[in-house]
Amino acid sequence: xxxxxxxxxxxxxxxxxxxxxxxxxxxxxxxxxxxxxxxxxxxxxxxxxxxxxxxxxxxxxxxxxxxxxxxxxxxxxxxxxxxxxxxxxxxxxxxxxxxxxxxxxxxxxxxxxxxxxxxxxxxxxxxxxxxxxxxxxxxxxxxxxxxxxxx
Numbered sequence: 001x002x003x004x005x006x007x008x009x010x011x012x013x014x015x016x017x018x019x020x021x022x023x024x025x026x027x028x029x030x031x032x033x034x035x036x037x038x039x040x041x042x043x044x045x046x047x048x049x050x051x052x053x054x055x056x057x058x059x060x061x062x063x064x065x066x067x068x069x070x071x072x073x074x075x076x077x078x079x080x081x082x083x084x085x086x087x088x089x090x091x092x093x094x095x096x097x098x099x100x101x102x103x104x105x106x107x108x109x110x111x112x113x114x115x116x117x118x119x120x121x122x123x124x125x126x127x128x129x130x131x132x133x134x135x136x137x138x139x140x141x142x143x144x145x146x147x148x149x150x151x
Contacts, residue, residue, distance in 0.1 A: 003080070003083070003085065004080075005085065005087075005090045006076055006079050006080060006085035006089060006090050006093055007076070007080075008090075008094075009090065009093035009094045009096070009097045010072075010073070010076050010093070012094075012097045012101075013069060013072065013073075013096075013097045013100060016065070016097065016100060016101050016104060017062070017065050017069075019104075020058060020061050020062050020065060020104055020108070021062055023058045023108060024058035024059050024062050027055035027057075027058050027059075028052060028055055028058075028059075030055070031052065031054060031055045035051075037051055057107055057108045057111065058108050060107065061103075061104050061107040061108050064103075064107070065100070065104070068123065068124060068127060069100065071127055071131070072093070072096060072127055072130075075127075075130055075131060075134060076093075078134065079134060082134075082137075082138065082141070084134055084137045084138065084141075086137075088133060089130060089133060089134070092126055092129055092130045092133070093130065095126050096123055096126045096127055096130065099119050099122050099123035099126060100119075100123050102119040103116055103119035103120050103123060106119055
């Protein structure tokens with residue numbers, strides 16, 4: 001496996017975030033054009049939330065893409081630095097990105113909470129598996145280095 005294979009799903013996740021951001025901009029711009037805001041619409045944060053409520057799903061999803069995916073983005077450089085970005089990790093990374101893309105699509109377009117929750121929890125399970133696999137691999141490397149006298 002090529003050493004940079006783990007970067008491809010990372011680029012795909014960044015592309016997903018860009019697509020969601022773009023859909024947020026389009027939704028909010030369209031909403032502002034259809035419903036020109038008044039000064040009281042932005043007098044408080046609560047008023048602003050109420051004003052954008054009809055187009056809140058892309059915004060909610062965009063925020064969500066900066067929660068759990070942070071752990072993914074933290075793991076990728078660790079996998080590269082330690083040379084643990086093996087085919088299992090790359091496969092799990094692609095599964096994670098596919099589940100996050102499914103979650104975003106369901107969140108913004110389909111709007112079925114049960115489906116969205118399922119995609120979310122499955123993506124969390126995959127991310128947890130990636131971190132557990134990394135932990136186990138590092139323990140194995142540490143044990144091997146200790147056995148040959150390298151600290």
